[in-house]
Amino acid sequence: MIRTRPRLDLTRATAGTLALAVLAVLLGMGALFFWQSVPVWKSEGIGGFLTGKQWFYRHERYGLWTMLFGTGAVALIAMLVAVPLGLGAAIFTSEFLSPKTRLVVKALVELLAGVPSVVYGLLGVLLLRNWIYEGLDLRTGDTLLTGGILLGIMVLPTVMTLCDDALQAVPARFRRAARGLGLTRQETILHAVLPQARSAILASILLGFGRATGETIAVFLVIGRQDNRSPDFSALVSPGQTLTSKLGGSELNIAYGDSLHWGAMMGVASVLLLISILVTVGGRRLLRRP
């Protein structure tokens, strides 16, 4: 045990102030968005705003339902793409690669996680949209499915590298004990390692989900931005709208100066902020659980 150093009160105070400042920015932002969105909550009611199926500002109708559906649908599709691939790749890097190779592969994957989203968006416009349009013979290639697959590819590196960390965190003695009991390598991973890493893997998935719900520009480019499409199964292969693509469009400019319309846009922002906070906090809590 190292001798405890005397407390540096200045350091503590500075760090504490900065931490509080970060918290204040977050709370301030949330409060500002909510404050600005009050007109729409008043006009539509909380339930009405969240579940309203119509968004048409010319008639002052504001409902988030199709956008919530769009956000949920693209994030779920993204997870369907990213989780099997990411977890599979993580099992490979963590359990089958030598530590040296693993670090090289991980560095490359993390490089992918840093590629600006607009670049993914352009790839989506260039390739994915057309594949989906021609491959599935749809009305247009801009669909929730396109956005979801693109997002899946985007969050794949995040999910993979976090899952890999989760698996690495499982102490080696579990593997040794399992092998000692005569389990094969596959059985060891399936029955000893994965259960131990379960909550951390869930956390990685949730964090990937959070990134998918908040992503804007790449989604904006391939989603089609169609309001008022009733949420049903075929809506997945039709153009749609997400909370982020609504905020990313030029409607903010139009809304400015009109308190109700602006309030509705800020309402979209508030709901988006709330979703991303909930998902992130949930993910962090899972991550901390032993």
Place this chain on the structure above:
Amino acid sequence: MKFPCAAIAGSLLLLAGCGGDRPASTSTLKITGSTTVNPPVAEAADLLREARGWTIHVDTQGGSSGGVAAVGEGRAQLGMASRPLTIKDAAKFPEAQLVTTTIGSDALAIVVSKDVWDGGVKGLTKTQVRDIYESKTTNWKELGGPDQEIVFFNKEPGRGTWEVFAAWAYGGDANAAPPVSHPEVGANAEARTKVASTRGGVTQLSSAWTDGETVFALAVDGTSPTPEAIASGAYPISRPLNLLTDGEPAGMAAEFIEFMLGPEGQALLPAHGYQPLP
């Protein structure tokens, strides 16, 4: 470049001479708004940058309404708008005094993709356009075209193009347009690309952006948007191209408008497919 440099330099010198009583402004001119008004304005800005050494920023944030908002909030000296100003615009920015200067006009075309055009749809009536907009007509074969679903790309409501379209289709009142559900497009280039790359595609587009190779302008109520038909007023959907200022134009903004209204500026309009002022 469309004109001999010497002629431009000469006329600019003349212009500069006329405006000699004003102090030479060395600040920056910011212009923003409609992607429709943008091409001739951007070219004028290029010419003025070169000839007068001005610093001019031109961009197209948020289309016409973005232009109105930018001038209303004082973020730009000049706004571009491809629609007339509305009472609502004025109400949104009570502190600004929005002044419109029309620099030319444009026809709004209903454009379709190649398969629709080649399939025999060459024109629509206002009623037919409205039925497409309201999704009452959903297949081109109902309009004498190929058996192909109609994919309507709606210009974002609030964009100049949409406002002019909706006002034309719904008896002069854009607010009478019913809520619809279509994929939306923003800038003109995006609208053109989407229609060009989608079978059965149709959208509202500035006639200057129709090229007759990838997207095709339909006749509306029997009249095609040819330059002659637009100039004579026979083509039914046209609109002013406006520059907006807060208060009467002054300083660089005034000089810019002066240039746009002068012979050089007016010559830029047909060069980009628009109508100059009569």
